[in-house]
Amino acid sequence: MNNYIVYLVEDEANLSEVLKAYMEKEGWQVTVYDNGADALEAVQEPPHLWVLDIMLPGTDGFQVLKGIREEEGDVPVIFISARDQDLDRVLGLEMGSDDYLAKPFLPQELLIRAKKLLSRVYDSTSQESRKIELNDYLIDPEARIITDQENPEEPLDLTTKEMDLVLLLTEDVGTALSREAIIESVWGENYVGSERAVDDVVRRVRKKMPRIHLETLYGYGYRILSS
Incomplete structure (x- = not known):
């Protein structure tokens, strides 16, 4: 901090x-x-x-x-x-x-x-040190690449919104964000639609990254935990 x-x-x-x-x-x-x-x-x-x-x-x-x-x-x-x-x-x-x-x-x-x-x-640290290791996933925010360390040669196939969501929630692991905050950051302030779009993206991320600890805070939003 x-x-x-x-x-x-x-x-x-x-x-x-x-x-x-x-x-x-x-x-x-x-x-x-x-x-x-x-x-x-x-x-x-x-x-x-x-x-x-x-x-x-x-x-x-x-x-x-x-x-x-x-x-x-x-x-x-x-x-x-x-x-x-x-x-x-x-x-x-x-x-x-x-x-x-x-x-x-x-x-x-x-x-x-x-x-x-x-x-x-x-932040004067190198791009390499900015990579995040989380639940056997290696997240590179600069390159927008996430790899499963069990298969490091194949980056995960995430959509733009799925990647945006993961990068947003891993900026401060453990911090909860409301659906409204996620919508504004990932979809933009002019987004018109249901907040269920967040839930849909979360569901797809969980399927593609089954070891990620993406926690639901019912009635509020989501957070990613380190363990």
């Missing part, structure tokens, strides 16, 4: 409190700013990650992002917004944000994206 420093800039007190609690559970140090002016004053001591709302009183998120890039060009930034999603997404990416989340979103979705971003930016 890495002790990352995160600056969360969000003027909705209830939302910032929830997001802060979720990130602190990961062992991260989270400082909350409820306005853009105070956030701008903090850019001289950059964190590992900014989570930045666009709609802020006074100085908006775009101005804060500009200040962040002028002071410390490489620090990752996740934009969040409840406004025009397409316009904000384009403007944010053009100005240098690394990711974008449209409100409303699940806290788990922010955590998933933050972990991916932090790992990509700060």
Whole structure:
């Protein structure tokens, strides 16, 4: 567990409190700013990650992002917004944000994206060390290949969604994700359909990877256990 420093800039007190609690559970140090002016004053001591709302009183998120890039060009930034999603997404990416989340979103979705971003930016380990050994399966997230170590020459034949699900749940083995969080990460936030799609993919993964400990949390979602 890495002790990352995160600056969360969000003027909705209830939302910032929830997001802060979720990130602190990961062992991260989270400082909350409820306005853009105070956030701008903090850019001289950059964190590992900014989570930045666009709609802020006074100085908006775009101005804060500009200040962040002028002071410390490489620090990752996740934009969040409840406004025009397409316009904000384009403007944010053009100005240098690394990711974008449209409100409303699940806290788990922010955590998933933050972990991916932090790992990509700060994890200096080799691709080989990123491989995951789990129940005699070797999972290579970079290459998107899973092999059964009883037959290592033949990668498992998983569909895109099956692979996405396994990689998502093995990012943090033992952590439960709701069906809603899985849908948003694997199918996308614009998915229209039943959550039963998750159950169907889980069933196929269990058939193709019979030794994987893919546990059902009834009424909630799924998690993968190490044993």
